[in-house]
Amino acid sequence: MTPEDISHTLEKDILGGTLAPGSVLPQGALAARFGVSRIPVRDALARLASAGLVELAPNRRARVVQMTRDEVIEAYDLRLLLETDLFARALKRMTPQDLDRIDYALARSDLEARNANWAEGDALFHAALYAPAQRSRQQAMIDGLRRACRVQIASYAILPEDTDRWLADHAALRDLCRAGQTTAAAERLRAHLTGARDTLLSHLT
């Protein structure tokens, strides 16, 4: 059990909803759970903190982040800004191979969605969508925001109709990429994200 393993496992717990926003994460308990001392646990918590999944304060126990309504709005605004920009860059450089990879990612995400593992597939599809842009830093920022948003979503049961809409959006995005309709594709992505934001916000109050 390395710190990386520990942080990955905890990330799954957080994003899977086992650890709800606001939960406390005592180092000692985690150390016992993973069969290590507190040192690698501290390391793992530091990783999660820099990924934006937990909050650390001196002499305080770590907590799973809990975003306010305004913070959720800001996060989605940032995703809109960064993802539409990255998508536009990707579209300009998209090769037939990239399109095939997007097809593959779409098929996989479709599979995962029925397997109660929708978010994994979502991240995979969008990663494939943006990969042609070859912008690792921007991609990393987007991943961070995506994870932060997902922590908030994880505590709610996702409705099947949401999943359907979401899969339809992905399929539409794929089609628009293939057809080379860049402005329509960008618009669809924008709608996809604002839709996701609004369903999350409707659950928050």
Added chain:
Amino acid sequence: MTPEDISHTLEKDILGGTLAPGSVLPQGALAARFGVSRIPVRDALARLASAGLVELAPNRRARVVQMTRDEVIEAYDLRLLLETDLFARALKRMTPQDLDRIDYALARSDLEARNANWAEGDALFHAALYAPAQRSRQQAMIDGLRRACRVQIASYAILPEDTDRWLADHAALRDLCRAGQTTAAAERLRAHLTGARDTLLSHLT
């Protein structure tokens, strides 16, 4: 000497040019320097890594980040995207008090610039410029990018003419804010950033 103190001190060294990009940072040496054990040093290095100032790899010594040309371009593209957006949001909500604070920051940055501490003043001025938007996450992202860029700049001697152009840009931005000329202000910010990028790129090869 807390981990936070240590990371701040190291950050100053890195951004001040004492620790050039690529320098190694052995935990033991730092522990001796700061009079603590290696544990808080590891903590400080983790902070710097999450701020994007050093690179950490398992069982390897920490290194000050060294960006490639493409990474510099990507970083400035991201700053352009995030800073122009944040500036536009700030302009919409700018009050007379905010304008006074910007005046104050401009005066201070003018002072710091003559004191060989230009970057501190630069960060201060831009923070004042964006503060009315009240977007902590976006501001944090921008700060991270700004620091990452500055690490690369730190190793070069800044020409006085650059500082002059840079101060003139700031003054112009302030004036455009006061005059309420939002589109011209946004355009000036864009020029300010692309100018900074190009001088950095000209030094890189």
Added chain:
DNA sequence: GGGTGTAAAAGTGTATACAGATATACAGAA
């Protein structure tokens, strides 16, 4: 009941020690 002070319990931060991995220096071969 509701607030307040205090002591025990639980938790965090860090020094020390040691095992394992990496980097360095140097001798010998091409």
Added chain:
DNA sequence: TTCTGTATATCTGTATACACTTTTACACCC
């Protein structure tokens, strides 16, 4: 000289121990 293999020195990762801080629980007073 330049490359390669190897022994040594250095460095990192983590368990343990202990001091200090925060949290919790409970008795007390209003």
